[in-house]
Amino acid sequence: LRGLEQLSLVPGTPWFELDVVLRESWPQDFSLSAEHLSLHAVPVINLFALDADPLRLAPLQTDYLLRPMRLQDGHTEIYSVNKVTASKHGVRQDYVPFSSFRHKGGMLRDEAPERYFHTRLKRGVNGLHDTWLILGGEGFDEDCLLASESLSLRLTGTHGQLPRKALQSSLLDTVVASTQVGLQVRNLCAPTQPCYPPNRDRFHWRVLSHLGSNFLPMLDSAEVLRGTLALYDWTGSELNRRRLAAIVEVRHHLIQRFEKGFLLRGVDIEITLDANGFCGEGDISLFGEMLNRFFGLYADIHLFTQLTLILQPTGKCLRWNENHSQRIPG
Numbered sequence: 001l002r003g004l005e006q007l008s009l010v011p012g013t014p015w016f017e018l019d020v021v022l023r024e025s026w027p028q029d030f031s032l033s034a035e036h037l038s039l040h041a042v043p044v045i046n047l048f049a050l051d052a053d054p055l056r057l058a059p060l061q062t063d064y065l066l067r068p069m070r071l072q073d074g075h076t077e078i079y080s081v082n083k084v085t086a087s088k089h090g091v092r093q094d095y096v097p098f099s100s101f102r103h104k105g106g107m108l109r110d111e112a113p114e115r116y117f118h119t120r121l122k123r124g125v126n127g128l129h130d131t132w133l134i135l136g137g138e139g140f141d142e143d144c145l146l147a148s149e150s151l152s153l154r155l156t157g158t159h160g161q162l163p164r165k166a167l168q169s170s171l172l173d174t175v176v177a178s179t180q181v182g183l184q185v186r187n188l189c190a191p192t193q194p195c196y197p198p199n200r201d202r203f204h205w206r207v208l209s210h211l212g213s214n215f216l217p218m219l220d221s222a223e224v225l226r227g228t229l230a231l232y233d234w235t236g237s238e239l240n241r242r243r244l245a246a247i248v249e250v251r252h253h254l255i256q257r258f259e260k261g262f263l264l265r266g267v268d269i270e271i272t273l274d275a276n277g278f279c280g281e282g283d284i285s286l287f288g289e290m291l292n293r294f295f296g297l298y299a300d301i302h303l304f305t306q307l308t309l310i311l312q313p314t315g316k317c318l319r320w321n322e323n324h325s326q327r328i329p330g
Contacts, residue, residue: 038188046163047079052153064133068157075162078131083154084117093139099211115139121197128160129196163191195234206231216298222247243287246277248312266304266322269295275311284311288318296323
């Protein structure tokens with residue numbers, strides 16, 4: 001609900017009514033009640049900032065096991081590595097994520113030495129998922145020659161499966177940090193089970209291959225799109241498999257038009273879906289929002305993207321707004 005702040009309500013009004021008008025008949029097998037509506041509801045994600053124990057580089061070693069600094073409680077896991085910094089002769093040297101493709105290579109290898117990092121997740125003997133840091137680049141090769149070289153890391157942590165195990169039947173209604181306003185909180189459901197990336201062979205390389213702008217033209221068939229989206233489904237849910245199987249056809253249509261004296265180029269991604277593979281029109285709309293965000297990542301300064309869904313058997317068309325970006329392709 002949006003725009004409630006624009007209503008002219010008399011101060012002290014205890015309640016007001018809203019009439020919801022539907023365009024189509026309401027399904028008979030679903031009964032709506034006040035329990036299905038909640039105001040000021042937001043998702044809560046169990047993530048927090050923390051530091052890692054400093055790493056000391058060793059010659060001939062490229063993989064390093066990361067541990068949260070002074071925190072070995074048997075529950076905390078590393079969600080992501082945000083920053084890796086080396087100090088060399090009083091000058092900070094930052095490592096960049098391998099996925100950003102900002103490291104030097106090929107014809108640029110003779111320029112200023114660069115450093116990059118990549119992470120891998122492996123299940124440890126204690127049941128937790130360990131994060132391994134993989135370093136590379138010409139600058140890293142030079143740093144390894146210095147026995148005293150060390151790295152500092154900034155991480156994002158999570159409690160893993162602890163919230164699901166310990167808080168499944170608990171009421172969360174306490175605010176730890178004090179606020180100026182009287183804030184009251186209460187959880188509406190139990191914490192969900194965390195999802196971990198699969199440890200399949202060449203999984204990371206397949207994901208990295210999706211990061212380039214030139215991957216978008218390859219998503220021009222239902223089979224390729226289903227296989228691509230399946231890489232990001234770590235739940236093993238039968239409902240998600242049905243949604244992916246409902247992708248019937250994929251077509252790309254080139255869009256060109258002049259706007260304010262400039263030629264704009266884009267691609268309309270038309271996807272035909274079998275509506276029987278979803279739990280209703282709301283489920284289809286949510287699936288479309290996910291697809292729109294996914295294809296929007298491939299928009300750049302030279303090409304915008306637009307998503308169109310065609311639903312079978314009704315032939316209904318759902319179209320999202322164009323995704324424009326100032327990102328340089330690469």
